Amino acid sequence: MQTALIVGIILALLWFIEKMLGTAMVIRPIVVSTIIGAALGDVQTGLLVGATLELVFMGFIQVGGAVPPDVLVGAGLGTAYAIIGNSGAEVALALALPIALLAQSIKVLVFIIRSWFMNYAMKLAKAANIKGMINLNIGGLLLHCAMYFIVGFAAILFGSNAVEAFVNNIPDAIMNGLEVAGGLLPAVGFALLLLPMMTKTNVLYFLLGFSLLAYMNIPILGITLFGVVLAFIIVYEFNGKNGDSDTTDKEDEEELFDV
Numbered sequence: 001m002q003t004a005l006i007v008g009i010i011l012a013l014l015w016f017i018e019k020m021l022g023t024a025m026v027i028r029p030i031v032v033s034t035i036i037g038a039a040l041g042d043v044q045t046g047l048l049v050g051a052t053l054e055l056v057f058m059g060f061i062q063v064g065g066a067v068p069p070d071v072l073v074g075a076g077l078g079t080a081y082a083i084i085g086n087s088g089a090e091v092a093l094a095l096a097l098p099i100a101l102l103a104q105s106i107k108v109l110v111f112i113i114r115s116w117f118m119n120y121a122m123k124l125a126k127a128a129n130i131k132g133m134i135n136l137n138i139g140g141l142l143l144h145c146a147m148y149f150i151v152g153f154a155a156i157l158f159g160s161n162a163v164e165a166f167v168n169n170i171p172d173a174i175m176n177g178l179e180v181a182g183g184l185l186p187a188v189g190f191a192l193l194l195l196p197m198m199t200k201t202n203v204l205y206f207l208l209g210f211s212l213l214a215y216m217n218i219p220i221l222g223i224t225l226f227g228v229v230l231a232f233i234i235v236y237e238f239n240g241k242n243g244d245s246d247t248t249d250k251e252d253e254e255e256l257f258d259v
Contacts, residue, residue, distance in 0.1 A: 001157065003084065006039050008153030011076050012145040018072075019141050029053035029075035029096075036079045049079045053096050067108055072148065074100030077155050084156075103151060110147050114140050205230070 014035070018027045025031070030050040037046015057071045078096030117136060124132040198206065209227065212218045218226075 003040065003080070004153045004156035007036065007076060007080050007156045008149040008151075010035055010039060011072060011152040012149040014076075015072060015148050016141065016145050019144075027072040029057055029071060032072055032075040033079040036076050037083060040080065040083045042083045045083050046079055049082055050075065053078060056097065057100070067104055067111065069097065069100035070103035070107055071100060073103035073151055076152060080156055099155070106147060106151060107144075110144060114143065
């Protein structure tokens with residue numbers, strides 16, 4: 001019971017700190033596992049598990065409405081199980097990803113619940129009720145913290161076998177629905193990010209990147225490097241055309257490669 005309380009409280013506090021400090025990166029595995037290890041009396045295992053899981057969860061970052069597997073729950077519970085069972089990083093690695101996927105589904109449900117308050121938030125914004133908006137945001141944050149506490153507490157209290165049995169007994173219809181919702185959320189998240197940036201002048205660049213990925217099978221890193229070079233060239237050309245005279249073109253061209 002005491003261990004379950006400790007793990008649940010740590011997960012809830014880390015999420016609260018992460019959001020209150022503006023994404024302070026305290027929910028990364030290297031931090032979460034180390035804190036869990038220190039709290040359970042095995043810092044060395046915590047550091048080892050954290051470093052191992054960081055490699056696995058390195059690309060799992062929430063952007064916009066995209067909901068990746070939950071790094072906080074996966075790293076926290078994976079580390080706790082490894083320490084409690086004295087089984088090392090291998091068990092933590094095996095358990096972390098399935099637990100993170102389960103927590104991802106639960107987080108989607110929390111986001112759905114929070115979306116019910118959007119109309120109320122709009123009313124507060126129109127009325128310039130700053131205090132009400134702050135309280136509403138804090139309430140949503142506490143709801144998330146409660147979710148993390150309950151998940152962490154229950155998972156440690158009932159053990160890894162109970163968690164695995166719970167995951168396996170979830171009806172296929174519910175799991176499929178959550179998987180579909182989780183698959184749609186990244187598209188919605190990127191759409192929301194593009195909405196304030198997309199204009200008639202830059203939509204072609206978006207279509208170019210999509211075409212390179214969809215039809216030419218260029219990796220994301222290659223498209224990113226191509227986009228950086230293209231953006232640099234466009235900015236340079238734009239600045240050159242808006243110069244005071246054409247005589248500066250040659251100097252600007254030399255500055256382009258002046259490192």
